[in-house]
Amino acid sequence: MSGLSAIYTIWYRNVLKYVRMRSRIIGSLGMPFFFMVIVGFGLNSAISVPGMEVNYVEFIAPGIISMSILFSSMFSGVQLVIDKQIGFLKETLVAPVSRLHLMIGQTIGGATTAVIQGLLVFIISIAIGVNLPSFSGILISLVFMFLIGLSFTSVGIAFASRMEDTHGFQLIVNFVIFPVFFLSGALFPLERIPDWLSFLTYLDPLTYGVEGMRYGMLGASQINPLICFAALGGFLVVVLLLGSFLFNKIKI
């Protein structure tokens, strides 16, 4: 019981801080918005998606939503680096709660804010003309949004556990984030691409998130949604363990 209340407390703090930073919320909507509008409409007439009856804007919308969740969840790890710097981490470490619960609270908190961010981009995509999916489609999308959010928040926390300064953290995360995004098939179909690229794409865990989102939003995907769920779920378990392990090793 006290474990749950600790998880809730850390989650609550993250959400409270997120809601308070309106400029950050608006600011981080910029990139997905421009991607969707400019890249989406810009290439809409030039690209037809093989094997799927959707236009390019619809095709990339789930990918852009995944991107914004990827970015905010990875960067939410910076809170841990900041907590080390401002000392707040000590306040939580000296409380009668286990580190595992603190880490889980931090992960769910970061994932929640990332999913809110994703939902805002979802609303933008509907506003610019993507068809509103069915209710079950929305639910499926939400499941994958949370899976992406939880996984990459764990990755962010794993990095943050080892880092002492925020600039270093941002550099490392940027270094990781861009290949993960571009290889995920968020912007291009998985068929008719060179073998080496295809291989890398299937290695990228975000691919399964994007494809799962596509299934939810468009009703069709190139990878079976159950495989997506299993692959991303497996990745989540691995990075959660890694994140907890590294969080446990933080010295103060």
Added chain:
Amino acid sequence: MELIKVEHLTKQFGDLTAVDDISFSIREGEIFGFLGPNGAGKTTTLSILSTLLSPTEGSATVNGYDVTTQKADVRRSIGVVFQDPTLDEELTAWENMDIHRRLYGMKKSQDKINELLRLVELENRKKQLVKNFSGGMKRRLEIARGLLHEPRILFLDEPTLGLDPQTRNHLWDYIRNMNRERKVTIILTTHYMDEAEKLSDRVAIIDMGKIIALDTPGALKEQLGGSVIRIESNETTKVREKLADVDWLKRLSLHNGFVDLTLQNAEKRIAEVIKMLNEVTIDSVSLKIPTLEDVFLNYTGKTIREQEASAKDRMRQQRKAARR
């Protein structure tokens, strides 16, 4: 009753022994001060007692709980105010208190939070973000927060470091009040002599990881055997020769540029001493009623500031070792 019992506690960081086989116990209701230069091992000891570090050897119990095997029970028994701030400055004072309450699994306790904020005179600022607070206000908020879960023991690590004299005095009053009115046992570390002397019921003087003396401030000073006449002179060895056979001198210690004479009724002997030193060039003579600084000097042969300079090297070593 003994609230804290420490036996043969040792903590090593690599090759460096930060805490070296110390034993002591702290009674319920007292204010116990750790006095020593930076890097002496005070914070390390406190970190072990608050379960943030594990001892290399030895044992410690807090409120009857073992610090290595019963961490959660120990943590519930203590409140900690660290040397560096640990507040979330982007949140308000009230929110910082509220998050603390939740972390300690307490029920909603608006009244309690308000009462504590009133105690540290921050009640009318509770809705303000902590980043707008002054250093003294932050420290007060941390003390209030540390008391929220009604710990029996409050650890204060250098509570007035970096604060101006007025704020320090103010904070001392708070600390005394907490101790008297709320019956909280307080353990504080400090490298300020006056702080240890004014606040503590008992003081442990710690240097190079060892407790070198432990008693009430009064008893520690009495051990010195009276007051000190300090004679500043370039001819310190000559001073020693002249006073070699005086039987009422308890102690004569040579330092760089001055000689300290320890004796009872020093004020009545000054004239006599000066007469005996008539062939020595004396720059100045001063009479010193002993302070804890003298106790430290007596035990270590150095002033606390001299010791701090060498301790800086130790701390650098320690930080390196901790990072490994």
